[in-house]
Amino acid sequence: MAEVVVSGLAHRYPGAAADTLAGLDLAIARGEAHALLGGSGAGKTTLLNLLSGLLQPTAGGIRFDGRDVSRLPPRDRGVAQVFQFPVLYDAMTVAETLMFPLRNRGWKRAAARSRAEDIAGRLELTPWLGRRAATLSLFQKQLVAIGRAVVRPDIAVVLLDEPLTAVEPATKWQLRRVLRALQQELGATMIYVTHDQTEALTFADRISVMHAGRILQTDTPEVLYEQPAHEHVAHFIGSPGMNLLRGVVDAGAYRLDGYPLAPAPGVAPGPCIIGFRPEWAALVAATAGRSGVARGAADPAPGPFSTLLPVRVTATRVLGIEARRPVGLVTAMLGDQPVRTRQAIECAPGDGALLAVDPERLVAFRDGARLGA
Amino acid sequence: MRSHDQRAWFGVLPVLVVVAFSAVIPLMTVVNYSVQDIFDLSSRLFVGLDWYRETLRDPRFQAALGRQLLFSALVLAIEIPLGILIARSLPRRRAGARGNQGAGLWLVVIAIPLLIPWNVVGTIWQMFARPDIGLLGRALNLGGLDFNFTAEPLHAWIVLLLMDVWHWTSLVALLAYAGLASIPAAYYQAAELDAAGRWQVFRHVELPRLRFVLIIATLLRLMDSFMIYTEPFVLTGGGPGNSTTFLSQYLTSMAVGQFDLGPAAAFSVLYFLVILLMCWLFHVSVMRDDDTGGSGGT
Numbered sequence: 001m002a003e004v005v006v007s008g009l010a011h012r013y014p015g016a017a018a019d020t021l022a023g024l025d026l027a028i029a030r031g032e033a034h035a036l037l038g039g040s041g042a043g044k045t046t047l048l049n050l051l052s053g054l055l056q057p058t059a060g061g062i063r064f065d066g067r068d069v070s071r072l073p074p075r076d077r078g079v080a081q082v083f084q085f086p087v088l089y090d091a092m093t094v095a096e097t098l099m100f101p102l103r104n105r106g107w108k109r110a111a112a113r114s115r116a117e118d119i120a121g122r123l124e125l126t127p128w129l130g131r132r133a134a135t136l137s138l139f140q141k142q143l144v145a146i147g148r149a150v151v152r153p154d155i156a157v158v159l160l161d162e163p164l165t166a167v168e169p170a171t172k173w174q175l176r177r178v179l180r181a182l183q184q185e186l187g188a189t190m191i192y193v194t195h196d197q198t199e200a201l202t203f204a205d206r207i208s209v210m211h212a213g214r215i216l217q218t219d220t221p222e223v224l225y226e227q228p229a230h231e232h233v234a235h236f237i238g239s240p241g242m243n244l245l246r247g248v249v250d251a252g253a254y255r256l257d258g259y260p261l262a263p264a265p266g267v268a269p270g271p272c273i274i275g276f277r278p279e280w281a282a283l284v285a286a287t288a289g290r291s292g293v294a295r296g297a298a299d300p301a302p303g304p305f306s307t308l309l310p311v312r313v314t315a316t317r318v319l320g321i322e323a324r325r326p327v328g329l330v331t332a333m334l335g336d337q338p339v340r341t342r343q344a345i346e347c348a349p350g351d352g353a354l355l356a357v358d359p360e361r362l363v364a365f366r367d368g369a370r371l372g373a
Numbered sequence: 374m375r376s377h378d379q380r381a382w383f384g385v386l387p388v389l390v391v392v393a394f395s396a397v398i399p400l401m402t403v404v405n406y407s408v409q410d411i412f413d414l415s416s417r418l419f420v421g422l423d424w425y426r427e428t429l430r431d432p433r434f435q436a437a438l439g440r441q442l443l444f445s446a447l448v449l450a451i452e453i454p455l456g457i458l459i460a461r462s463l464p465r466r467r468a469g470a471r472g473n474q475g476a477g478l479w480l481v482v483i484a485i486p487l488l489i490p491w492n493v494v495g496t497i498w499q500m501f502a503r504p505d506i507g508l509l510g511r512a513l514n515l516g517g518l519d520f521n522f523t524a525e526p527l528h529a530w531i532v533l534l535l536m537d538v539w540h541w542t543s544l545v546a547l548l549a550y551a552g553l554a555s556i557p558a559a560y561y562q563a564a565e566l567d568a569a570g571r572w573q574v575f576r577h578v579e580l581p582r583l584r585f586v587l588i589i590a591t592l593l594r595l596m597d598s599f600m601i602y603t604e605p606f607v608l609t610g611g612g613p614g615n616s617t618t619f620l621s622q623y624l625t626s627m628a629v630g631q632f633d634l635g636p637a638a639a640f641s642v643l644y645f646l647v648i649l650l651m652c653w654l655f656h657v658s659v660m661r662d663d664d665t666g667g668s669g670g671t
Contacts, residue, residue, distance in 0.1 A: 052562070052566065054562060073565075074562070074565045074566050075565055075566060075567075075568045079566060080566055081562065081563065081566055083559040083562075083563065084559075085557075085559070087557075087559045087560055087562075087563045089577040089578065089581070090581035090582065091577065091580075091581040092577060100567055100569070100577075101566075101567040101568065104567055104568040104569060104570075104573070105568055148567070
């Protein structure tokens, strides 16, 4: 297993007007489970193909454990890949499939056989070793494909291209669990491409959020959630996404509708996007007044910025019951901008209410980039 | 409660009528002829299975059947591998590449022999191979070979096989190309990452996925070559001697040339049964291992 370092990597398809990937930098530690997360067109698959050697970079380099592999053909890179659908050799048995990459690299039959049996055991495929892979279920086929990818002990990195796509929804979580357990047991460096944030957040140690051919932020799931470095990351991560409202920086504070929400030291005045997660804010009844304490996750401290903003509730959605009270999402209008909070539901559509936002956790962006961080 | 509405049968009636007039009635007429001795249209005699016995004992029938089997076997042995080889060497769209790199032009070029009428194919090769004026025949003779397909049975067979290969390999190539084009690029990528060689890619990726296409190609070529008539008729006329007289030509000479309707009808039924038997044997042999997972090719 190897450390993967990508520096200044760029790729432009022949005849294309612009780079699909531009100036990418990424360092993935040995044994790390890393996810590339982004929508379609973000450049995830292009990056994967550059790593596997299917595409050649137009600039920059890729190093596995310090060895420059960017010009090597795929077979010499020590890369294995799991595809969106199970890619198997139809006529081979499971055992033959698992032994195939080893035999092609000069392993003796007995050694390859015992390694294949070991991997099959970890994936609970032992009873099917003698069966033709084509006769298995989709779930088991994808397990075999994963097994074939990790069977070589000298593999540098395992690439997974949306490996759960073809699997039935009911078994997706199971396959993900098996994959994660295998990754940890073998200490394999894995790069997992997905557009599904749940898959990325539950699989990976660290995630790179990609958008329009660039990596916007690489960090742990917690940091991505709490401290998004880019407006797109804030929007993309979390369900529902972060509230992103048009505001301004003026007189040293972030302001919505003129009300100050949090101090903005050293930030140039001007328009900005103010973001906070639904659980970082709460609505309180209009009658609670400015001294009222918001119920729910947010508990704005007294002070000049514990502002309460007048809003009108437009919708509520119950997600569960906690302490005999319905909790869920409340949508309200702040001027012409919708705001969502996650809290105990004590109001109804049409009610007036006051919005309180935790000033400590508020984030702001200008031109996509984070302000004041 | 399930209701059975028998009126639906009226919907199938037109098809049944068409099939009856186009297939069942002519076939039964032939069966009827095959058990009678026909002198003229008003005087006939029921002879039972006599014509069948006679046909099966006829050394000319046996020889024609033997030649026919040999011809079909050789045609399949050459055209199927050659067709796959051609299909594999045509340019194909690969991942990361844009456009199909001119495969369309190649497909049209190799399909040209398929568009030529069969008797024209025979005529083309008849002229091409003539030792006096044909490009092939004359060139071989000038090169020191004593080549004369109108006199030498072996030479006639070689020309006949060359002609059939030229005429029909494109069909196998086109079918195999369609099969290859349907293989997702990921299979080639996986094989590359597994360090598979060219032969292994063919053996483990392409061949299993071509299985059904090749079954179709083999069946088509088997049936077609077994019923070949026009091209050898034009090219060699069955000669020299009877060395290239195949079943259909012998049958035609019996039915049309000598007007032996009874024996010709028995011959036709036997001919039909032999083709049916071969197709069934072929079907059984390739589908045998299906329960262990033949669905992989779909």
